[in-house]
Amino acid sequence: MSVLTASWTKSKTTQRRLRDLLAYTLLAVGFVWFIFPLFWVIMSSLKTFEDFNQIPQRIFPSELYLGNYPSAWNSVPFGRYFINTAIIVSLSVVGELISASIVGFGFSRLKFWGRNFLFMVLLSTMMLPFWVVIIPRFLLYRDIGWVGTWLPLIVPSYFANPVYVFLMRQFFMTLPSELDDAAKIDGCNELGIFWRILLPLTKPVLATIAIFSFINVWTDFVKQVIYLSQDSTYTVAIGLAFLRWQIAQGDPVPGLLMAATVFTSLPMIAIFFIGQKYMVRGIALTGRTGT
Amino acid sequence: MQISRTVAPNISWARLRPHIVGWAFISPWLVSFSFLMVYPFIASFVLSFTRYQLIGEAEFIGFENIQRMLFEDERVADALRVTFTYVLLTVPAGTAISILVAVLLNQSVRGIPFFRTSFYMPSVIGGVGLALLWTTILAKNGPINAALGLVGIEGPNWLFETAWALPSLALKAIATAGAAMLIILAALQGVPQHLYEAVDLDGGGEWAKFWHVTLPQISPAIFYNVIVTTIGVMQSFVEAFIMTNGGPGTATLFYGLYLYRQAFEFYRMGYASALAWMMFLIILALTIINFRVARFWVYYEGEE
Numbered sequence: 001m002s003v004l005t006a007s008w009t010k011s012k013t014t015q016r017r018l019r020d021l022l023a024y025t026l027l028a029v030g031f032v033w034f035i036f037p038l039f040w041v042i043m044s045s046l047k048t049f050e051d052f053n054q055i056p057q058r059i060f061p062s063e064l065y066l067g068n069y070p071s072a073w074n075s076v077p078f079g080r081y082f083i084n085t086a087i088i089v090s091l092s093v094v095g096e097l098i099s100a101s102i103v104g105f106g107f108s109r110l111k112f113w114g115r116n117f118l119f120m121v122l123l124s125t126m127m128l129p130f131w132v133v134i135i136p137r138f139l140l141y142r143d144i145g146w147v148g149t150w151l152p153l154i155v156p157s158y159f160a161n162p163v164y165v166f167l168m169r170q171f172f173m174t175l176p177s178e179l180d181d182a183a184k185i186d187g188c189n190e191l192g193i194f195w196r197i198l199l200p201l202t203k204p205v206l207a208t209i210a211i212f213s214f215i216n217v218w219t220d221f222v223k224q225v226i227y228l229s230q231d232s233t234y235t236v237a238i239g240l241a242f243l244r245w246q247i248a249q250g251d252p253v254p255g256l257l258m259a260a261t262v263f264t265s266l267p268m269i270a271i272f273f274i275g276q277k278y279m280v281r282g283i284a285l286t287g288r289t290g291t
Numbered sequence: 292m293q294i295s296r297t298v299a300p301n302i303s304w305a306r307l308r309p310h311i312v313g314w315a316f317i318s319p320w321l322v323s324f325s326f327l328m329v330y331p332f333i334a335s336f337v338l339s340f341t342r343y344q345l346i347g348e349a350e351f352i353g354f355e356n357i358q359r360m361l362f363e364d365e366r367v368a369d370a371l372r373v374t375f376t377y378v379l380l381t382v383p384a385g386t387a388i389s390i391l392v393a394v395l396l397n398q399s400v401r402g403i404p405f406f407r408t409s410f411y412m413p414s415v416i417g418g419v420g421l422a423l424l425w426t427t428i429l430a431k432n433g434p435i436n437a438a439l440g441l442v443g444i445e446g447p448n449w450l451f452e453t454a455w456a457l458p459s460l461a462l463k464a465i466a467t468a469g470a471a472m473l474i475i476l477a478a479l480q481g482v483p484q485h486l487y488e489a490v491d492l493d494g495g496g497e498w499a500k501f502w503h504v505t506l507p508q509i510s511p512a513i514f515y516n517v518i519v520t521t522i523g524v525m526q527s528f529v530e531a532f533i534m535t536n537g538g539p540g541t542a543t544l545f546y547g548l549y550l551y552r553q554a555f556e557f558y559r560m561g562y563a564s565a566l567a568w569m570m571f572l573i574i575l576a577l578t579i580i581n582f583r584v585a586r587f588w589v590y591y592e593g594e595e
Contacts, residue, residue, distance in 0.1 A: 019398075020400050023395065023398045023400050024400065026395050027395060027400075027402075027406050030392060030395065030406065030410055031406060031409055031410070033466065034409060034410045034412070034413055034466070035409050035412075035413070036434070037413060037424055037425065037428050037466070038412070038413055038416075038424070040427065040428060040433075040434050041424050041427060044427055052432075053432075054432065057432050057433065057434070057437065059434070099319045099320070102316055102319060103316065103317050103319055103320045105316055106313055106314075106315075106316025106317040107317060110309065110312060110313040110316060111309060111313065112309055112310040112311075112312070112313025112314060113310050113313075115313060118317065121324070122320065122324070125324065125328050127518075127522060127574075127578065128328065128332070128571075129522065129525070129526055129567075129570055129571055129574050130526055131526055131547060131550055131567045131570055131571075132331075132332060132335055132567045132568060132570065132571040133327065133328065133331035133332055133335065134331075134554070134567070135331070135334075135335055135338065135554055135560055135563055135564050135567060136330065136331035136332075136334035136335050136338065136564075137327060137331050138554075138555075139334075139560065140326070140330075140331070142345075156323060156327060158319065159319045159320065159322050159323030159327070160317075160319045160320035160323055162320070165320060190312050190316070194316075215415055215417065218417075218418075219416075219417035219418030219419070219420070220418070221418045221419050221529050221532075221533075222528055222529065222551075225555075226551075226555055237418055237419045237420075240419045240420060240423065241419050241532075241533060244419070244423060244426075244533055254427065254430075257423060257427075258423075258427060260423075261420050261423045261424055264419075264420055265416045265420045268415045268416050268417065268420075269412065269415070269416070271415075272411075272412055272415045276408060279415075280407075280411075280473060283470055283473045283474060283477070284473065284474065284476075284477030
C-alpha cells in the first residue's frame with residue numbers, strides 16, 4: 001500500500017514538473033513575442049545609418065551610437081510639444097477625476113427619478129462610435145471659436161466620461177450604506193457625505209481613472225490632429241507623426257525615428273510601472289481601458 | 292389647521308429634495324450627454340442630407356449623398372471590404388490568442404506577475420508610438436524577415452505590398468491586444484474551484500476541465516471582448532494613417548481613414564456625415580448579430 005502511494009505521488013510530481021516545464025516554455029515564447037518589438041526599437045535607436053542599411057539588420061548595433069536622441073529631439077520642437085501635452089493631459093485628468101466621482105456618486109448613493117433608466121442610457125452611449133459624433137462636435141467647437149485651441153481636448157473631461165462614471169459607480173456600490181446613514185445622523189448633507197466620508201475611500205479607483213485618462217489623452221492622436229492646427233499648440237503624438245512623414249518623403253533617418261519613439265513612450269512606460277496594480281484592477285472591472 | 296398648512300409644503304419639499312439633489316449630482320454627465328452625444332448624433336443624421344463645405348450655409352440635397360455613397364463612390368466599397376476583412380482577420384484570431392495567453396498566465400507557476408507585466412506593457416504605448424514601432428518590425432530588412440531568412444524564406448516588404456499590407460496591420464493589432472488578455476485573465480480567476488474538483492471526481496482530465504468548465508464559465512467575458520473589439524476595430528484609423536497611409540493603392544483604406552479624409556481633408560461635411568451614419572448602422576447590425584449568435588455559445592449562470 002505504502003509503495004503504491006509512493007509511486008503514485010512520484011508520478012504526480014513528474015507530471016507536475018512536465019506541466020511546469022511546458023508552461024515556462026510557452027511563457028518564454030510569449031515573453032519574446034511581446035517584449036522583442038520593444039527591445040528591437042531600443043536597439044534600433046542606438047544604430048548608425050550604416051547599421052540600419054544592413055540586410056538583414058543585426059539585433060545589436062555595431063557601436064552604441066547615442067546621436068539619434070539629440071537629433072530626434074531637435075528635428076521637431078519636442079520640448080514644446082512635451083510641455084503642451086503635459087498641460088493638456090494634467091488638466092484633462094483633473095477634470096475626469098472630479099466629474100466622474102461626482103456623477104458616479106449620484107448614480108450609486110442617491111435615489112432619484114429616472115436613475116436606473118439614465119444609467120442604462122449612459123452605458124449604451126459607451127457603444128456609440130466616435131466617428132458618428134465627431135463632425136457635429138467639430139462644427140460646434142468651430143462655431144464657438146474653440147477649433148485650433150486645446151479647449152475641445154480638455155473641457156469635455158469636466159463633463160463625465162461614461163467609462164469612468166461606471167468605474168466609480170461600481171466602486172461606490174461596494175461601500176456599506178451604513179456610512180451614509182451614520183453621516184446623515186451627524187447632520188451631513190449629500191455633499192458632505194460625498195466629499196468627507198466617501199471620496200477619501202475611493203483613492204484606488206481615482207488612481208485607476210487617473211492612469212487610464214493619462215494614457216488615453218496622451219495617445220489620443222485622432223482628436224489632436226482634428227482640432228489642432230498651429231505648431232505652437234501641437235502635441236507629442238503629432239510631432240511623432242510629423243517625423244514619420246518627413247521620412248516617408250525620402251529623408252531616410254530611421255534611427256532618429258526610433259529614438260523619438262523611445263522617448264515619447266517613456267511617460268507611458270513609467271505610468272504603467274507606477275500604477276500597474278490599479279490598471280489591472282480597472283480593466284478587470286470595466287473590461288476596457290477608457291474612452 | 293394652522294399646523295397642517297405650514298407642514299404640507301415642507302413635506303413636498305422633503306419629497307422633492309432627493310430627486311433634485313440626485314439630478315444635480317449627475318448634471319455634468321447630462322450636459323455632455325445632451326451636447327456631445329444626443330445633439331451630434333441627430334445633427335450628423337441631418338447633415339447627411341446636405342452639402343456643406345464649411346463655408347456658407349448647408350444646402351439640402353435630399354438623398355444625393357446616400358446615393359453616391361451606396362452606388363457611385365467605388366472607394367466606399369473598397370473601404371468597406373478592407374474594414375470587414377480587417378475585422379475578420381483580427382477579432383477571431385485576437386480572441387483565440389487572448390484566451391490562450393490568459394490561460395497560460397493563470398497557471399500556478401512562479402514569476403507570473405513578471406510575465407503578466409511584460410505581456411501587457413507594449414500595449415500601453417498605444418497610438419502613434421506603437422504604430423511606428425511596428426513599422427520597423429515589419430520593415431523589409433526588419434527582424435521578422437531576418438527570422439524568416441533563417442529558415443530560407445525571403446520575406447516581403449510587408450507594409451508596401453498589396454497582398455501583405457492588411458494582414459501586417461492585423462498582426463500588429465493581434466500582438467498588442469493586452470487589454471483583452473487581462474479581461475479574460477480576470478474572468479479565469481473568477482471561476483469557482485469546486486467546479487474543477489467536480490471534474491476530478493468524475494475522472495476527467497485537464498482537457499475536460501478546460502472544455503466543460505473553463506470555457507463556459509469565461510464565455511461571457513469572451514463575448515464582451517468580441518463585442519468591444521469588433522466595435523473598436525471597425526473604427527480603426529491610426530494604424531492606416533501612420534503606417535501605410537491607406538496604401539498601397541486602397542489595400543489598407545480603413546473606413547475610418549476614408550471618412551477622416553472626406554471630412555477633414557476635403558471638408559465634405561455632409562458626405563462624411565452620411566458615411567458616419569452608415570458606419571453607425573453597420574456597427575449596430577454587427578452588435579445585434581453578435582448578440583443573436585451569443586445565445587448558442589455564451590453560458591450564463593442560472594440558465595437551463
